[in-house]
Amino acid sequence: MQTIYTDLLCIGAGLAGERVAVEAAMAGFRVTCLSIVPPRRSHSSAAQGGMQAALGNAVMGQGDSPDVHFADTVKGSDWGCDQEVARIFADTAPIVMREMAHWGVPWNRVVAGTHTYYKGGKPFEAEEAAEKHGLIHARAFGGTAKWRTCYTADGTGRAVLNTLDTKCLQYGVEIHDRTQAEALIHDGERCMGAIVRCLKTGELKAYIAKATLIATGGYGRIYRATTNAVICDGGGQIIALDTGLVPMGNMEAVQFHPTGTVPTDILVTEGCRGDGGTLLDVNEYRFMPDYEPEKAELASRDVVSRRMIEHIRKGFGVQSPYGEHLWLDIRHLGVKHITTKLREVYDICTNFLGVDPIHQLIPVRPTHHYSMGGVRVDKNGHAYGLKGLFSAGESACWDMHGFNRLGGNSLAETVVAGTYIGKQVAQFLQGYDLDIKSAAIRDAHDKIAERIKNIATSAKGRENCYQLRNEMQDAMMEHVGIFRNEKDLKEGVDKLQALYERSMNIGLQASSKGFTPEMSMALRIPGMLKLALCTAYGALMRTESRGAHTREDYPERNDRDWLNRTLAYWKDGETLPVLKYEEASPYYELPPGDRGYGGGKIITAELPPEKLTVPSKGKDEPAAKPAKSAKKK
Amino acid sequence: MSRRLHIEIFRYNPLDPDSVPHMQSFYVNEYDSMTLFIALNIIREEQDPSVQFDFCCRAGICGSCGMVINGRPGLACHTQTRDLPEHIVLHPLPVFKLIGDLSVDTGTWFRAVGKKIEAWVHSDDTAFDVRAEEARMENALAEQIFELDRCVECGCCIAACGTARMREDFLGAATINRVARFYIDPRDERSDDDYYDVIGNDQGVFGCMGLLGCEDVCPKKIPLQDQLGIMRRMLALNSVKGILPKGILDKMKHKGCCHEKH
Numbered sequence: 009m010q011t012i013y014t015d016l017l018c019i020g021a022g023l024a025g026e027r028v029a030v031e032a033a034m035a036g037f038r039v040t041c042l043s044i045v046p047p048r049r050s051h052s053s054a055a056q057g058g059m060q061a062a063l064g065n066a067v068m069g070q071g072d073s074p075d076v077h078f079a080d081t082v083k084g085s086d087w088g089c090d091q092e093v094a095r096i097f098a099d100t101a102p103i104v105m106r107e108m109a110h111w112g113v114p115w116n117r118v119v120a121g122t123h124t125y126y127k128g129g130k131p132f133e134a135e136e137a138a139e140k141h142g143l144i145h146a147r148a149f150g151g152t153a154k155w156r157t158c159y160t161a162d163g164t165g166r167a168v169l170n171t172l173d174t175k176c177l178q179y180g181v182e183i184h185d186r187t188q189a190e191a192l193i194h195d196g197e198r199c200m201g202a203i204v205r206c207l208k209t210g211e212l213k214a215y216i217a218k219a220t221l222i223a224t225g226g227y228g229r230i231y232r233a234t235t236n237a238v239i240c241d242g243g244g245q246i247i248a249l250d251t252g253l254v255p256m257g258n259m260e261a262v263q264f265h266p267t268g269t270v271p272t273d274i275l276v277t278e279g280c281r282g283d284g285g286t287l288l289d290v291n292e293y294r295f296m297p298d299y300e301p302e303k304a305e306l307a308s309r310d311v312v313s314r315r316m317i318e319h320i321r322k323g324f325g326v327q328s329p330y331g332e333h334l335w336l337d338i339r340h341l342g343v344k345h346i347t348t349k350l351r352e353v354y355d356i357c358t359n360f361l362g363v364d365p366i367h368q369l370i371p372v373r374p375t376h377h378y379s380m381g382g383v384r385v386d387k388n389g390h391a392y393g394l395k396g397l398f399s400a401g402e403s404a405c406w407d408m409h410g411f412n413r414l415g416g417n418s419l420a421e422t423v424v425a426g427t428y429i430g431k432q433v434a435q436f437l438q439g440y441d442l443d444i445k446s447a448a449i450r451d452a453h454d455k456i457a458e459r460i461k462n463i464a465t466s467a468k469g470r471e472n473c474y475q476l477r478n479e480m481q482d483a484m485m486e487h488v489g490i491f492r493n494e495k496d497l498k499e500g501v502d503k504l505q506a507l508y509e510r511s512m513n514i515g516l517q518a519s520s521k522g523f524t525p526e527m528s529m530a531l532r533i534p535g536m537l538k539l540a541l542c543t544a545y546g547a548l549m550r551t552e553s554r555g556a557h558t559r560e561d562y563p564e565r566n567d568r569d570w571l572n573r574t575l576a577y578w579k580d581g582e583t584l585p586v587l588k589y590e591e592a593s594p595y596y597e598l599p600p601g602d603r604g605y606g607g608g609k610i611i612t613a614e615l616p617p618e619k620l621t622v623p624s625k626g627k628d629e630p631a632a633k634p635a636k637s638a639k640k641k
Numbered sequence: 642m643s644r645r646l647h648i649e650i651f652r653y654n655p656l657d658p659d660s661v662p663h664m665q666s667f668y669v670n671e672y673d674s675m676t677l678f679i680a681l682n683i684i685r686e687e688q689d690p691s692v693q694f695d696f697c698c699r700a701g702i703c704g705s706c707g708m709v710i711n712g713r714p715g716l717a718c719h720t721q722t723r724d725l726p727e728h729i730v731l732h733p734l735p736v737f738k739l740i741g742d743l744s745v746d747t748g749t750w751f752r753a754v755g756k757k758i759e760a761w762v763h764s765d766d767t768a769f770d771v772r773a774e775e776a777r778m779e780n781a782l783a784e785q786i787f788e789l790d791r792c793v794e795c796g797c798c799i800a801a802c803g804t805a806r807m808r809e810d811f812l813g814a815a816t817i818n819r820v821a822r823f824y825i826d827p828r829d830e831r832s833d834d835d836y837y838d839v840i841g842n843d844q845g846v847f848g849c850m851g852l853l854g855c856e857d858v859c860p861k862k863i864p865l866q867d868q869l870g871i872m873r874r875m876l877a878l879n880s881v882k883g884i885l886p887k888g889i890l891d892k893m894k895h896k897g898c899c900h901e902k903h
Contacts, residue, residue: 046752049703054698103771117780174760183748272699518689518691521656
């Protein structure tokens, strides 16, 4: 077996993975990134809208500050987030956006003078200040008090990923694309790298590393209707969960995006609504202000998605061969705006839907989009349970998002967490000596090699991996969707358990020498079912409604009993995770309260006074202080 | 109404000594809004799980699924079957190393040329000041840079390039576009001479035969030929800078590019 040595092994080379990689490489460490696809094809590239950071340059962002951003983020999370982490994030974000500008991101900039903007479909005029001319501009996104989302047209992910990838090239980060990590190498205490399958040849290789980072994005492909790319299969979460030592945080917190398109489930950005687009029903009536008078279409995603389903259930959905949907209207934004700042949206509509959004309405419905949960890490990005294992980005539960993340906050998280955690990783690597245990490498390798052999020879059976995947996706759609209840969730868990047992008996339908794509799917399915079970079982046990987790049988947000985070562990040989709980936040800088949108009752908690004060605020994070100009307004 | 599509796929597994390159026929029932992404996955999941092809975002954004569709390079995910005849013939992109069937190695190729042209903004990273405002930029320029940064490196322009088919070391339109992107970026401190070293040769702008296939097939509609023209003009003027008077050179420098308004 070929063995490759490196200081830092980044599993995943999207925005978070590459940002951590660059930080460690700039500090002088050897870095190797693994990626299923060439890095620029990572799902980060599909992110359209932008990154939230309180720069406050735009006229509609006046008066913004990291404090306001922090408060928006905590409210958005429905108080499920770790407030220490949300604070680090909000304070660091402006600096990171400026650094990305320094490195080459072509952010859209402020143009001084009077501009026509749209809010809720209505035009208004605003004057961009002359002294801000040429600084980074921002657009509106849901759940925010200010216009705060930095953007490059509607290709923000593409632009930032291109820039980061150039930095990897510059600093000599090794990229091994078409590889998939199949198991972590560890001795029960420390992580030493991963056993990796080459997706060109099918060979197994060992990557030995002092530090290992999981940055593989989300696991949306456990659902059938998802905006996620086909590679978002939770590969990183699976290998962490498989250790039996590392827990997944808040797996039941799953976001549905209001504007997945029908029938392809391809996303059109929240920027459409941020820039003034509206949601219409079968009568082409704008219904959101009736439900959310204050924020209308720009309430947080969990709220807008729920309101859309509510409205469809009342009989106002548009019938189509692909099921009911609603309309997104951006026609009033005009041809210039749509073909420049919403160009990707224009392309998607014309290429995939046969809809011209300049003159026609776009069919949309809430579609699975984002995983708030993932590999549970501490504020430094260090995974619970294994030394030397880190995680960042969507794959992690760092936990600034809690039970709902705001649009523009996850794309920002990739590079902000990437920068912050990258520094922690570099610090960890400094003077760290790895005691390599060959038995641990052999164990990890043999386990995978045996699985591959069993699947290839159908030694345990001939279950079809594609069929199991389809049944899993249907079970998730049917039982673990936007509105949840005990009966559905129980049925879902039962179905998934049965599928998990069957997944032990997968055999290839066709064999071929070297690499075969069916083997990739066959290897992934048992792990995806574990993630699905963590999600469904976590949702079943959480008897409250918080953020995106909506229980029809428990409609209140219950701070008294559920102001906490679910930790799901998987013990070998079991068919259900073991759930533990920890406090949502070490302290509550912003005490639990009403979000100001979404409605719903709250069962309040009695929090001791020491939980409501911030211990030695800011003292231990000197690097995270925002630059002056972001604060002075 | 619904057609039965005859999809012919190039098959070859280089890792299997018994495999010989050949075409294999599959039949799929067409339905509304069907794309090649959907059709190929039906083939893999229901007919032959060994067929190799690449998809990722399935939304025309990531560039994974470049292939030759009825003789023309394009992205399979945003190709609707209703725009194609009943008989669809699929080949892997030429130029790139074949991994198997329709799957080719674009990643290695693009990293290699990226290294060659040092595809990053050349500036002083240590000069970044966490407390300072960002350097200002005109929005119009930012938009111009992004226009070129939209390239998804799908490889279609390389596959459609006559020169790239004949010479292994030709950098190709996507690469020249990348150089053009850094050239217009004021943050990149490289001089005209530096760029000359990188693309002022037959591997670069002077190798192009002007067949324009690259721009025809670009799924992102990036003005590739403009970039080639702009770079050629810049380098040509640079190479006579000791010969022609500076006044004339400066005058000519910003003229004649079809995308500029005069």
